[in-house]
Amino acid sequence: MTPDPDRHTPAEAPDDPDAHGKPVGRRVFLGTLGLGALGVATAPWLQRGAERTLGSLSGQDPTGLSGLLPNGGGFRYYSVAASVPRKSPADYRLTVDGLVDRPRAYTLADLRALPRTRLTRDVQCVTGWRVPKTPFEGVRLDDLLEAAGVRRTAKAVRFTCFDGTYTESLTLDQARRPDVLVALRMQGEDIGHDHGGPVRLYVAPMYFYKSAKWLSGITVTDHVQPGYWETRGYDVDAWVGRSNGRTDDPTS
Structure with a gap:
């Protein structure tokens, strides 16, 4: 059976499935x-x-x-874009802008030079698969927001990705949590392209679709703008165990 590329519901769609994929031969x-x-x-x-x-x-x-299909890290590979460009350390940039006093574009070297936080939590997909006790390492998102000087009118943060398609959002309070990282390393290694590198978002207490891969932009806004999957039926607040109809206890 050829899958219908337009038929993806919250119950059946994984964290980052290809919502516009080609038919499978x-x-x-x-x-x-x-x-x-x-x-x-x-x-x-x-x-x-x-x-x-x-x-x-x-x-x-x-x-x-x-x-x-299975792979060594326990993760599954997904992209909502047909292809994603690769970014080298030399050409990667992460912009922080919007309702801030000091917008900035960070190189990968800039981010690597900042103080880092290490978290080890379960990675939980909303569709049920889980990778337990996964270490992530990176810069706290709150540190980047603090350096940018968030304005008093700010209410939320929007994330864009260099795949040209995926977006996500958090409230400002959520973004300032100590367990939300701009992640540079995962499972003891620099984050590779297939896992959303060289830099991805990691929102530890939420389902993994909130942890946007191939992160390229952080924009402070005055309201929450639903992300890619939220416009297709997913919860905007994706706390593990407390959203998308699941009633189990949170794992992180």
């Missing part, structure tokens, strides 16, 4: 299922090879199908 579908089986049933060296193949496939597969 039978050969691609069977091939990726075979790679998934390798990851489960073969020797470790073959499993590692399959994981590398999946990582490569995920960068070429706009359908999101490769995101359904």
Whole structure:
């Protein structure tokens, strides 16, 4: 069956599924299922090879199908854009602007030179998959907001991404929490492209769709602007265990 690229509801859509993906061909579908089986049933060296193949496939597969298969980190790969440009340390920029007194564009070197916070929490997707006790390291978002000089009329923060499609928002109070990071490292390594690097947002107490990948812009605003998935039915306040119809206890 060819998936309907326009049919994604909150109950079935993962954190970052491709809402506008191309139809999945039978050969691609069977091939990726075979790679998934390798990851489960073969020797470790073959499993590692399959994981590398999946990582490569995920960068070429706009359908999101490769995101359904296992990989070494326990994460699934998703993008809502057909392709995402890669940013090197030399050409990456993160802008902080909007209702601030001191707008700024940070290079990757600038961000790496700032004081860092390390958090180890469960990563929870709204669709149910979870990666327990995942370490993230980065700059507190509140530190960047403080450096920018947030104006008194500010109420929220909007995030944009260099995939050209994804957006997210937090209230200003949420953004100032100590467990919200502009993340530079994950699981002991610099964040790679497939995981939203070189810089992504990490909102520890919320479902993972709030942790926008490929972060490029932080704009302070006077109201919350619903993000990509919120305009498609997801909760704007995505506290783990307390949103999108889930009633289980929060995991972080």
